[in-house]
Amino acid sequence: MFLELSNLVVHYAGRSSPAVGGVSLGLRTGEIGVLIGPSGCGKTTLLRAVAGLEQAQAGSISLAQEIVSSGKQHVPAEQRRIGMVFQDYALFPHLDVGHNVAFGLTHLKPAERQQRVSEVLDMVGLGKAQKRYPHELSGGQQQRVALARALAPRPRLLLLDEPFSNLDVDLRERLAHEVRGILKLAGATALFVTHDQLEAFAIGDRIGVMHEGQLHQWDEAYELYHRPATRFVAEFIGHGVFTHAQLTQRDHNVVVHTALGDLSDMLECPLPSAYPDGICDVLLRADDIVHDDAAPVKAQILRKAFRGSEFLYTLQLQTGETVMAHVPSHHNHALGEWIGIRAEVDHVVTFQRDEHAPAATSES
Known part of the structure; x- marks a missing residue:
């Protein structure tokens, strides 16, 4: 060096x-x-x-x-x-x-x-x-x-x-x-x-x-x-939130149970044994969330920031948890409107659940 x-x-x-x-x-x-x-x-x-x-x-x-x-x-x-x-x-x-x-x-x-x-x-x-x-x-x-x-x-x-x-x-x-x-x-x-x-x-x-x-x-x-090494890096870099999750084993695959539904078939995911009872927090980036009106999961638009080619939406699920999503700017929905969303995640970033810091939003 x-x-x-x-x-x-x-x-x-x-x-x-x-x-x-x-x-x-x-x-x-x-x-x-x-x-x-x-x-x-x-x-x-x-x-x-x-x-x-x-x-x-x-x-x-x-x-x-x-x-x-x-x-x-x-x-x-x-x-x-x-x-x-x-x-x-x-x-x-x-x-x-x-x-x-x-x-x-x-x-x-x-x-x-x-x-x-x-x-x-x-x-x-x-x-x-x-x-x-x-x-x-x-x-x-x-x-x-x-x-x-x-x-x-x-x-x-x-x-x-x-x-x-x-x-x-x-x-x-x-x-x-x-x-x-x-x-x-x-x-x-x-x-x-x-x-x-x-x-x-x-x-x-x-x-x-x-x-x-x-x-x-x-x-x-x-x-x-x-692949953030710590929870702070995960929060500080990019736009994303933590959501509560539980990891379980299904045949040879790990399934991540979240408020947005079950995530599976991922390239990278820790084993359920990495956490007590498989309970953890999962990082969801804004580019992990896809706007899809046909999706069964609905979320309400709390905030939106116009970025030219896209909006950055802050969304609240019916469970009270929040997520963020990049949405093409021609999808100009109103504040308070409910839209369909789904998660597309090819690898999962998990951390020990922090009961004192629920779903912190990073907008830096």
Whole structure:
């Protein structure tokens, strides 16, 4: 691994619990990692510890197999050869784009400096903007200048702290795809912090979900969505709810009994013996629920959110439990209307039943 964190602990004075509590993860050369989680979960603290801006109390951080942080040693930030891109871009308003990008290249001869500035600005698609000033650029262009400046000194690792948070929502995902392409073109290894799932999915090779200082899962986006390691990951990623269920064995198959009917013939499902009496909670994603007027199970529309090509419906069953469903937008039903639904699930994600947290809805 190029970047490796092993049981990293970062503790702030006056806090009863660590801001980062025993986190381990790894990034290979050229990979892009993303940390995601609610505000205050520790993701920015972890990023600052990697940068050398926070001291580790325990565990270690290694770069290229060299320990740069541990409870016993701390390599200063300026000696780690790490580039950073911040939320506010931190561009110098009195310098043009070329001089902003050249700021960290004073060790090069003038001709070499100019060549490198031209190279990275071409890489980010701003090769003709060298003489322009930051206030003459759009937010997305300013962000790409900040990225070019961070890449210019050829850092070993690039850290990005919510770099798109000041941009319009519609621009964020598109820019995330662009930044991913730039980082891959540069062969950069990067660690990225965001609270936006679409950004994380657009840019990350590996994504880590954090909560209360703990890293719950470090995996590819597909695995986080379809095989969440913890109940928190299941709730936080995507749209879905938990519904009460019971697993039973029927011949050689496992049947999952739910308020939406029996689920069977699935590719993946735990055995009933995994839970006392087979009783558990099952995660149902919005894409597991199909609108079908002929279905025997009916549900009432509590809320609906228009998403262009589809609605996201929040539905209440006659049992009182709620589910969510993606429905094509030409199926424009009214709030309070009852519609038919059925479950189409090819693998089941189950957790120990939480009697204190019935069917929590995730709309993040």
